Amino acid sequence: METKPQVTAPEPEVAEIGGPSRPLRRDAERNRRLILGAAKSVFARRGLEASLDEVAKEAGLGVGTVYRRFPNRDALIDALFDDMVASIKLIAEHASAEPRAWDGLVYFMTAMLETQGHDKGLRDVMIAREQDLITCGPEKGSTVREMVQPMLYDLVHRAQREGDLRPDVAPTDIGVLLIASVGVVEFTAPLSSTAWRRHLAVVLDGLRSRPDGASAPLVEPALDDDEMDACMAGWKYGTQQADRRRA
Structure with a gap:
């Protein structure tokens, strides 16, 4: 449980003695970066419950300095x-x-997986805000979608033209496989921060184009963008509270 700090007068942020009275923006930004760096370190070890x-x-x-920059944990997670x-x-x-x-x-x-493999806090942020990363609606989510989707579509179509990616793979397949791989990262994290690489290698091998066309057929059709959004809207990352011990 977090301990709320006692309400005290804000620490003055003024220029050097003899200089004009104005906020020391560099100090404020320095504190902000210190807090974010510390949050990444603490959340990497403890997760978002820290x-x-x-x-x-x-x-x-x-503590008062932290609360002035970020009044609650949600504000820090947003940052x-x-x-x-x-x-x-x-x-x-x-x-x-x-x-x-x-x-x-x-x-x-x-x-994308490597950054999360070494950082539980980042993994938790990714999981908690996965829908914002993929779906339209929230401003931040739309920004990420507009940033990543064209890149992904271009890479998929170019890789198919260049003969490296099997021709029946859709860009949304890459998104689904990446989300599934986040689950692999989370599942194997108690053992190793790099165990996911083995399973990503299997995924990549399945995406490779075969010169003889001998790839196993993809029976089900690929999701389109609207179906992807619908899946994300209803998706829950397992149950964070569930007992994950193996039976």
Whole structure:
């Protein structure tokens, strides 16, 4: 349970003595980055249940300073989500820049899972806000969709033209497989932060085009974008409270 700090007067943020009286924006931004860095570290170890008190201790700041920047844990999670969106943008740009589209697809899927494999907090943020990342509606979700979807469609179609990706794969298949792989990351995390790589290799091998056309047929049709949205709207990532011990 988080301990609410005693209400005190805000610490003054003024310029150096003798200078003009104005906020020290660089100090405020420095504190913000310290808090976000500490939150990533604490959440990576403890998940999103960690308290703001723990984040303040990790950052080496007073609890009141943390609460002034982020009045509750949800506000801090929102800020981490914004940082994650920025990192996804960089991953998408790097994937698009690969000369061969297949290499871009492999990079995109690997990089998305790699960041989560080492960071429980990021995994929890991804899980908690998965719908915002994929579906239209919220401003942030729309931004991510508009950023990632064209890149993914382009990579899929180019990889198929270049003969590396099986021709019956749809861009939404990549999205579904990536979401499923997040489950693999979460499931294997207690054992290893890299065990998911084995299973991603199996997925990538299944996506590869076979020169002799001997790939197993895909019996069911691919989801379209609207169906993908409907699945995301009703999807619950397992049951976070369920007992996950093996029977």
